[in-house]
Amino acid sequence: xxxxxxxxxxxxxxxxxxxxxxxxxxxxxxxxxxxxxxxxxxxxxxxxxxxxxxxxxxxxxxxxxxxxxxxxxxxxxxxxxxxxxxxxxxxxxxxxxxxxxxxxxxxxxxxxxxxxxxxxxxxxxxxxxxxxxxxxxxxxxxxxxxxxxxxxxxxxxxxxxxxxxxxxxxxxxxxxxxxxxxxxxxxxxxxxxxxxxxxxxxxxxxxxxxxxxxxxxxxxxxxxxxxxxxxxxxxxxxxxxxxxxxxxxxxxxxxxxxxxxxxxxxxxxxxxxxxxxxxxxxxxxxxxxxxxxxxxxxxxxxxxxxxxxxxxxxxxxxxxxxxxxxxxxxxxxxxxxxxxxxxxxxxxxxxxxxxxxxxxxxxxxxxxxxxxxxxxxxxxxxxxxxxxxxxxxxxxxxxxxxxxxxxxxxxxxxxxxxxxxxxxxxxxxxxxxxxxxxxxx
Ligand code: ATP
Ligand code: MG
Numbered sequence: 001x002x003x004x005x006x007x008x009x010x011x012x013x014x015x016x017x018x019x020x021x022x023x024x025x026x027x028x029x030x031x032x033x034x035x036x037x038x039x040x041x042x043x044x045x046x047x048x049x050x051x052x053x054x055x056x057x058x059x060x061x062x063x064x065x066x067x068x069x070x071x072x073x074x075x076x077x078x079x080x081x082x083x084x085x086x087x088x089x090x091x092x093x094x095x096x097x098x099x100x101x102x103x104x105x106x107x108x109x110x111x112x113x114x115x116x117x118x119x120x121x122x123x124x125x126x127x128x129x130x131x132x133x134x135x136x137x138x139x140x141x142x143x144x145x146x147x148x149x150x151x152x153x154x155x156x157x158x159x160x161x162x163x164x165x166x167x168x169x170x171x172x173x174x175x176x177x178x179x180x181x182x183x184x185x186x187x188x189x190x191x192x193x194x195x196x197x198x199x200x201x202x203x204x205x206x207x208x209x210x211x212x213x214x215x216x217x218x219x220x221x222x223x224x225x226x227x228x229x230x231x232x233x234x235x236x237x238x239x240x241x242x243x244x245x246x247x248x249x250x251x252x253x254x255x256x257x258x259x260x261x262x263x264x265x266x267x268x269x270x271x272x273x274x275x276x277x278x279x280x281x282x283x284x285x286x287x288x289x290x291x292x293x294x295x296x297x298x299x300x301x302x303x304x305x306x307x308x309x310x311x312x313x314x315x316x317x318x319x320x321x322x323x324x325x326x327x328x329x330x331x332x333x334x335x336x337x338x339x340x341x342x343x344x345x346x347x348x349x350x351x352x353x354x355x356x357x358x359x360x361x362x363x364x365x366x367x368x369x370x371x372x373x374x375x376x377x378x379x380x381x382x383x384x385x386x387x388x389x390x391x392x393x394x395x396x397x398x399x400x401x402x403x404x405x406x407x408x409x410x411x412x413x414x415x416x417x418x419x420x421x422x423x424x425x426x427x428x429x430x431x432x433x434x435x436x437x438x439x440x441x
Contacts, residue, residue: 003421005044005062005216008412012065013191015200015392018072022390023110025071036068036387042404064406067384067398073109074202074392075173081113082389083172084135086149087120087179087186088327091210092225093370093378095143095150097178100382102140108383109390115170120154120179121186124163132170144375147367149178156326160186164193167201174202174389176382180209181414182327184397188410191395204389205397205410206381210366213258215418216408217399221378223261225371226254230265233361234307238271241303244355248294248304248343252336252360255309256329258419262309263430273297273304274436276335278311279420280427282439284342290439291346298354308335310362336360380405 022035041063054061082105086094098116105111116133117123123130133139133151143150167175167190177187184205191203207214212223230253237249253261259277266272274290274297276282283289297304310332317333324330340358347354370378384405385398399408420427 003418003424004047004050007062008216008415009409010044010062010064010412012393012407012409013195013395015074015202015394018070018074018391020073020076022069022071022073023077024069024108027108034069035071036066038070040066040068042066042401042406044401046402064399064401064408067388067405067407069387070391073390075390077110077390080111080173081115081171082111082174082176083115083117083167083170084151084176085117085120085123085178086151086153086208087177087183088153088155088208089180089210090148090153090366091208091220091222092147092366092368093221093374094148094178094208095140095146096370096375096378097206097208097221097382098135098150099140099144100379101176101386102135103137104383104386106137109386115172116151119152120156121158121163122154122156123151124166125158126166144378145369147369154326155182155329157328158186160189160193163190164197164199167194168197168199172201174204176385176389177203177205178208179205180207181214181417182329183208184214184410184414187397188395188414191410194394202389202392202394203410204385204393206385207397207399207413210261211255211258212260213256213418214413215416216413217397217418218401219377221374221381222370223264224373224377225368226261226365227264227268228371229361229365229368230261231269233359234265234269234272234305237357237359238269238303238305240355240357241305244303246298246302246347246352246354248298248306248354248356250306250308250336250339250343250356250358252308252310252358252362254362254365256311256332257417259309259312260420262307262312263420263426266307266430266433270433271305272307272434274306274439275430275434276306276308276312277420278309278314280422281315282313283441284313284316286441288438288441291342293437293439294343295347295350295352298352306339308339310335313338
């Protein structure tokens with residue numbers, strides 16, 4: 001069940017009225033039934049209690065605009081120039097999104113001028129000297145087979161005014177921004193500045209976060225691939241653990257603030273005995289702490305598998321000043337290595353021999369090409385991003401709600417981060433699978 005969404009702004013900004021017939025019309029006569037009406041919306045919350053409450057209080061239902069091709073569009077494809085940029089960390093599927101953007105723009109709408117800005121926001125700033133890349137169907141034809149991003153990426157703040165100067169100078173009509181929370185914040189500022197200057201440039205975001213932690217985005221692309229690969233690491237950890245007397249396999253997975261990968265990977269390969277995530281506090285020492293629970297587990301079954309999300313247990317690093325990355329994100333303490341040390345120390349202290357194998361597959365996972373599910377998903381996200389851009393929508397991202405693709409104002413999506421609710425079915429299911437106790441004294 002989806003988390004309930006409180007009142008948020010759902011109105012999508014637009015550069016102006018749509019007066020041009022979509023070229024899709026002339027290409028396919030049977031297509032009209034696929035066009036989505038401007039007023040088509042889907043409810044955000046669908047529980048009966050919410051609906052009854054709205055009816056009782058004469059409140060309108062919270063709803064998102066439905067994505068998809070419009071019969072009338074804003075931009076003239078023959079005159080349009082589009083830009084694509086990828087920012088932040090690597091995530092499977094990024095090249096799929098670039099490919100699908102280019103193919104949809106070129107083949108469906110007939111847009112011939114598509115440019116890639118290289119190395120994230122640096123690509124807009126001339127002093128870095130990153131040339132524009134022309135994106136043609138030939139150039140992107142086989143990039144979905146590759147991990148990473150063909151455009152390169154970066155972190156670090158860039159001047160919004162300079163970015164908009166570049167968009168203005170190059171006469172970019174639609175800018176597609178592929179990135180995480182930081183990129184969404186940058187996109188919101190860019191679209192504001194564009195509007196402030198009276199420019200006609202639509203900013204459309206395709207949310208990219210391997211952690212799956214963006215609010216109002218049910219599932220971000222690359223997540224499915226990440227979970228699939230993470231289960232392989234768990235399988236290896238389990239194999240190592242059962243092969244040794246008192247064998248312990250410890251796997252560190254991505255998840256700075258949200259433990260979705262750890263939780264889903266646990267459910268994906270149900271050999272895990274302890275899943276530690278940022279949202280759920282745990283103690284190490286003491287009668288009910290993690291180390292004692294691990295000892296009991298070993299005594300009973302002689303092996304144990306632990307999955308820890310990178311952002312779990314950050315309270316253990318509270319006295320350390322770890323600084324921030326170039327984008328200002330706080331650096332995390334390495335919970336994987338910390339647990340390795342603590343587990344070893346503990347079992348030495350109680351004179352119980354163990355064999356501990358530690359696996360950190362994070363960089364292998366981040367750099368993978370997408371799996372089949374993510375190929376499909378990335379394609380849909382990009383196609384709908386193009387439809388939205390061609391219609392002149394702006395300051396929005398493409399998301400999915402109840403399996404329907406929707407438009408979400410960027411500003412609503414950055415209000416907060418999506419995290420695992422410890423009272424949710426998801427977390428209870430993890431607890432039932434692992435059988436782990438509360439791990440709190
Ligand atoms: P990831 O999921 O990998 O963290 P991200 O998009 O959050 O992706 P960041 O490095 O945080 O990655 O941000 C991407 C770009 O957006 C960076 O160049 C960063 O400087 C810029 N950015 C981040 N936050 C803001 C903000 N509040 N205003 C303007 N620009 C921002
Ligand atoms: Mg981020």
